[in-house]
Amino acid sequence: MDQLLAIRVFARVVESGSFTKAADSLNMPKTTVSKLIGQLESHLGVRLLQRTTRRLTVTADGTSYYQLTHPLMNQLEDIDQGFSQAQGLPRGKIRVDIGGSTATMLVIPQLPKFFARYPDIKLDLGVSDRPVDLISERVDCVIRGGPLTEQTLAVRRLGEVSWTTCATPQYLARHGTPTHPEQLADHQVITYHSASTGRILPAHFQRGSERHQIEGKGPVSVNESNAHLAAGLAGLGIIHTFSYTVRPYVERGELVPILTDWRPAAYPFHVLYPPNRHLSNRVRVFIDWLVERFAQVD
Template identity: 60%
Template sequence: MDQLVAIRVFARVVEAGSFTRAADSLAMPNATVSKLVQELEAHLGVRLLQRTTRRLTVTPEGREYYEKSARIVRDLEDIDTSFNAARGTPRGQLRIDIGGSTARDVLIPALPGFVARFPDIRLDLGVSDRQVNLISDNVDCVIRGGALDSSSLVGRQIGLAPMVTCATPAYLKRFGVPRYPEELKNGHRLVSYVSAQNSRAVPFVFARDGERREIKVEHSLGVNESNAHLAAGLAGLGIIQTFAYAAAPALKEGMLSEILQDWLPPAYPFHVVYPHNRHVTQRLRVFIDWLVEAIPPRLAAVAA
């Protein structure tokens, strides 16, 4: 048994909460992962994991061994990172999760600059608006908008995205152009963005001269994915609040018209987030630094 490999495999099983998910993330056969953990248990003479047909539980001995061995693995990673840094060649795989419109309009158009600077880093993008578990899903970092709400995560703000309220000219011709936020309650159709995390509609929010107004109206349509949310607005299904960078092309071409410009929604903060107990590799560090440098202007992009 290669004990270091077995320790790393065991750690991944604990983090993933499943032999199958651990095997997938390590690109190993499920049987190999199971065998390595069994050999590690035989070597230590203790049960690390309690297996049943329906669930996997870490024993108290397994939890203690995981916490102690994880420090050793992080120390080894620090040594590897220091050698890579000395050679100036960050390399390896980065797994990044990001929302749909942010990937399409912000990150992917900027990525050629990162790839040119760091050609030995391989990127895997998970694109969806659902919230991932960074540990069990083996994701290095996520790029998300909104406030940070988990003490188990570390976040670095990478920029602010202006928001716009808009609808198609045909919709506004039919239903009228609202002059005040409260008019949205009077016969207008709202297309709400619905959080994929908690299935709640995000309220329409407006601000002017330090005054904040939140409009909670029963929406006519709720959508839980950002690209589809914008598409619903473009289809004339109602009024939307969305990121200015996402709506900019349609606003410029006249497919959407901005409304309530005296009552702008507050800018939306974006963060890059990663687990606080996970080693920050050199490749993740340079990616985060690049994000802070390259992304803010794209988040702030508006129609000319």
């Protein structure tokens, strides 16, 4: 038995939750995956996976074995890459999950500078506003905004961004320009709802000690940040979103800021990664670059 290969296959089965998915991702026959798992279980003398026709379950021994071997396999991969990398530069693939507008407006436009610095790193970007399971989806790190709710992940703060409330000149010409958050009750507000819960995320406004929380009403609600911007640009209503998202359109006059003296607290962004995973050098330099990038954003 090739024990290292068997351990890698076992980890992929655990992370994907399926022999078929593991085989596809490893580009090997399903029978080979099953054979390697069986050999590994025989070698260890324990059952790692409980298999039925409908369900695959990781046993207690399997969970323990995965938790013990996974960091070691990551370290071994980094050691191999460390000896093969050219000119001391990190190399390899990083799987990153990132929200839509953060990807299109902040990260992707600046990636040429990152690749100029680290030409041997490849990025696999999962772009959506839905939450992901880092372990099962084999994601190295995620970029998330808002208060931290995940208590099981390692975290590094990236920075914070400001908010802008705005609409098209055509919309404001038809409906008037609100001067107080409470007047938004009489306007079309494009709401944003959570991709995981469906809950409307209210807009917060603050001026001095006065605070307002507005859910708004409008003809459309979306759960993805680029679609939220597109709805605002289409003149469907008022949007309340990150300033970096709308700045180019404000500068061109396609969107007009309103309620500029009402600003909520800045919105924090963090990068999160599994705490039991050895942080490879390639992931570390990518996170350092993200911190630099967010330092340029207001």
